[in-house]
Amino acid sequence: MAYxxxxxxxSQDVTPEAAFLSRRTLIGAALAGxxxxxxxxxxxxxxxxxxxxxxxxxxxxxxxFGTDKGDPARNARMLTVAPWTVRIDxxxxxxxxxxxxxxxxxxxxxxRIYRFRCVxxxxxxxxxxxxxxxxxxxxxxxxxxxKYVAFETVLRADExxxxxxxxxxxxxxxxxxxxxxxxxxxxxxxxxxxxxxPAQNGAPLRLVVPWKYGFKxxxxxxxxxxxxxxxxxxWNKANAREYGFYSNVNPEVxxxxxxxxxxxxxxxxxxxxxxxxxxxxxxxxxxxxxxAGMDLVKNF
Amino acid sequence: MWAERINGxxxxxxxxxxxxxxxxxxxWLFYLGLTGGLGAEPIKALERELGKIALxxxxxxxxxxxxxxxxxxNLIRFRRAFGLLAFFYVCLHLLxxxxxxVQAPARIWTEIVKRPYVMVGFTAFLLMIPLALTSNTxxxxxxxxxxxxxxxxxYVVAVLGAVHFLWLVKxxxxxxxIYLAVxxxxxxxxxxxxxxxxxx
Numbered sequence: 001m002a003y004x005x006x007x008x009x010x011s012q013d014v015t016p017e018a019a020f021l022s023r024r025t026l027i028g029a030a031l032a033g034x035x036x037x038x039x040x041x042x043x044x045x046x047x048x049x050x051x052x053x054x055x056x057x058x059x060x061x062x063x064x065f066g067t068d069k070g071d072p073a074r075n076a077r078m079l080t081v082a083p084w085t086v087r088i089d090x091x092x093x094x095x096x097x098x099x100x101x102x103x104x105x106x107x108x109x110x111x112r113i114y115r116f117r118c119v120x121x122x123x124x125x126x127x128x129x130x131x132x133x134x135x136x137x138x139x140x141x142x143x144x145x146x147k148y149v150a151f152e153t154v155l156r157a158d159e160x161x162x163x164x165x166x167x168x169x170x171x172x173x174x175x176x177x178x179x180x181x182x183x184x185x186x187x188x189x190x191x192x193x194x195x196x197x198p199a200q201n202g203a204p205l206r207l208v209v210p211w212k213y214g215f216k217x218x219x220x221x222x223x224x225x226x227x228x229x230x231x232x233x234x235w236n237k238a239n240a241r242e243y244g245f246y247s248n249v250n251p252e253v254x255x256x257x258x259x260x261x262x263x264x265x266x267x268x269x270x271x272x273x274x275x276x277x278x279x280x281x282x283x284x285x286x287x288x289x290x291x292a293g294m295d296l297v298k299n300f
Numbered sequence: 301m302w303a304e305r306i307n308g309x310x311x312x313x314x315x316x317x318x319x320x321x322x323x324x325x326x327x328w329l330f331y332l333g334l335t336g337g338l339g340a341e342p343i344k345a346l347e348r349e350l351g352k353i354a355l356x357x358x359x360x361x362x363x364x365x366x367x368x369x370x371x372x373x374n375l376i377r378f379r380r381a382f383g384l385l386a387f388f389y390v391c392l393h394l395l396x397x398x399x400x401x402v403q404a405p406a407r408i409w410t411e412i413v414k415r416p417y418v419m420v421g422f423t424a425f426l427l428m429i430p431l432a433l434t435s436n437t438x439x440x441x442x443x444x445x446x447x448x449x450x451x452x453x454x455y456v457v458a459v460l461g462a463v464h465f466l467w468l469v470k471x472x473x474x475x476x477x478i479y480l481a482v483x484x485x486x487x488x489x490x491x492x493x494x495x496x497x498x499x500x
Contacts (some may be wrong), residue, residue: 051340059340067473070339120470121342180334238471257415257468258409266340270333274403 001134004184005286033225050113052123053193055267060200061118062219063167064153065132065162071162071201078159079220081203090150090225093141093159100204104190106139107131112187112208117249119213119235119283123263128208134182142178142226149181150174150231151207152223168234174218175231175245176209177290183211185286188221211280211287213247244300248291249281253300303372309350310375313387318381325353326392347393351421354389355479357382358458362486376466382437383454390425390461403500417467446456456481467487 005093062072084100088138109129137149155171157163163170180186189208190197197203202219215235225231235243242256251261262274280287291299329349332338338345361382367373390486402408431453433439440447462480469476 055340067475069341069473124342124463128304165472167473223329254414257417259411259414259465262407264341268398269336270342272343283429 001132001138001184002110003130004113007111007113012072042072043276050126050127050193051230051265051267053137053195056124056126056192057198057200059266061120061126061214062162062200062202064155064161064162064170064172067202068168073198075161076199076203078156079156079199079203080159081199081220084222084238086205086221088136088140089223090227091143091146092137092226093143096140103134103136103139103205103292107135109190112185112189112210113209114185114210115278115281115283116208116210116214116217117263118279119215119255119260121249121258121263121277122266123277124266127193128187128189129194129197129206130187130189130205132184133186133188133207134184136188136224137182137226140224140226146226147178148227148229148231149176149178149252150223150225151176151218151221152225153218154222164190168238172218172234173231174207174216174233175228176207176216179290180209180225180287183287183290185283211248211283213249215243216247246291246299246300248251248287248296249277250279250284250300251277251298252279253297301372303426307372307374310373310377315378315381318378319385320381322353322357323388326350326389339356343396347401348388348394350393350396351461351465352479354393355458355461355483357389358461359486360403361454362387362458362483366486366489384432384435387428387440390428394422394425403462418462420460420467421464424457424464424467427457427460431457449476455487459487 058073059069061069062073062076065072065075080099085097086100086103087095087097089095109131111124113125113127114122116126133149151174153172155163159167176186185206188205189202190205192198192201197206199220202217202221204222206219206295207217209222215234230245233243233245235247236245249260254260260277263273264272278284302454317443329338329346333342333346338349361379364375364379364382367375398408402411412422431451434450435446436445442466443450459480464481466476
């Protein structure tokens with residue numbers, strides 16, 4: 001089920017030129033087929049150039065390595081990322097420990113250039129490499145009774161200096177509804193810019209759900225559990241008033257302590273302008289249907 | 301006596317040296333911000349650093365009396381400079397927030413009113429204005445004993461500043477708690493049980 005979604009963000013910086021040109025040709029052909037030749041890329045593609053490798057890998061929140069944005073880049077090298085196994089359990093046909101190398105052997109890795117919007121009102125554009133979570137779930141065989149997917153980050157006190165402080169109730173846990181987890185946009189990222197994902201970004205594999213605030217995209221996953229109940233999530237446990245289970249990017253629902261109406265893209269320097277935050281982080285066409293009929297103020 | 305010796309050394313330090321030493325980081329931080337030295341998000345980094353220096357200066361100001369009373373080291377000559385420098389950094393912090401961070405004038409008032417942590421920080425700034433205005437020698441003479449009462453507002457300002465910091469971070473973080481604990485400790489040192497003589 002790979003390649004269910006095509007990048008709308010595009011840049012020669014990201015993709016080797018040959019691949020870029022062939023994709024352009026494909027898009028061009030598709031557009032020509034629809035009688036839309038010449039329509040080109042979305043008008044805002046220009047402003048959505050991916051952030052640099054340096055920005056993406058040196059400005060991180062990964063509280064297990066410290067609460068400063070630079071702490072993960074400084075401390076995460078302590079994390080052993082190989083060998084790595086992911087336990088998949090709960091309501092699945094083939095529960096067990098899945099070796100990372102084995103997962104990589106059977107998954108189709110593709111590039112996804114996504115907007116990334118942090119709940120702290122900053123954003124980036126990241127060229128991820130990874131595979132669809134749906135494919136990994138299919139590997140384990142989801143049973144009919146499953147409604148939610150719970151995720152857990154690795155917890156190693158000797159490799160993660162930040163866990164000495166109970167900033168959060170470790171280990172970090174997250175969750176998605178099963179339909180969110182199976183959505184074509186939802187991926188497990190294993191790389192950035194075609195390179196192995198660095199530890200500070202969640203090596204060796206981390207969730208990426210581009211229409212939700214960044215903290216939903218849990219890093220360094222060691223466990224995936226299929227359940228029939230809404231699983232607990234770390235930030236919601238820490239402060240239920242401020243962080244809901246859904247945490248979809250929504251410019252109309254403010255964080256109790258700050259506005260979510262605008263964001264600042266990282267990398268713009270000292271005079272970087274704010275820009276309006278988009279509903280579902282700009283992925284409304286793809287995901288709004290998941291929440292049809294739901295009160296998004298109540299289910300924030 | 302080592303305290304005497306330290307006081308002797310302190311007397312050699314001119315007040316302008318304090319201004320220079322603690323004023324320089326403001327210029328340096330702006331330079332770093334412009335040249336990429338503050339990382340990928342220089343606006344937040346600059347805002348945070350300026351705020352933290354202001355808190356540190358308030359802490360230095362609050363430790364002058366206890367240092368004299370408990371250790372015998374006398375830094376009273378520099379207290380005005382530390383207080384005014386703290387105000388200077390709070391002003392820069394506020395300006396960076398207004399001009400570089402929030403940007404749109406329409407959003408500024410909403411932010412102040414709607415965000416409790418902004419309100420707390422802004423209140424601390426407002427309370428510092430009368431303190432800065434009355435920091436000159438003429439005002440000290442003119443106001444007499446009420447000058448001292450007025451300047452006890454510093455305690456309120458410092459606590460509000462630390463609460464502002466604690467309130468804006470995500471999760472249960474250590475750094476703002478340390479600032480708050482130090483400030484409360486320094487204020488606590490001034491507290492005397494009823495009946496004992498009180499010197500400020």
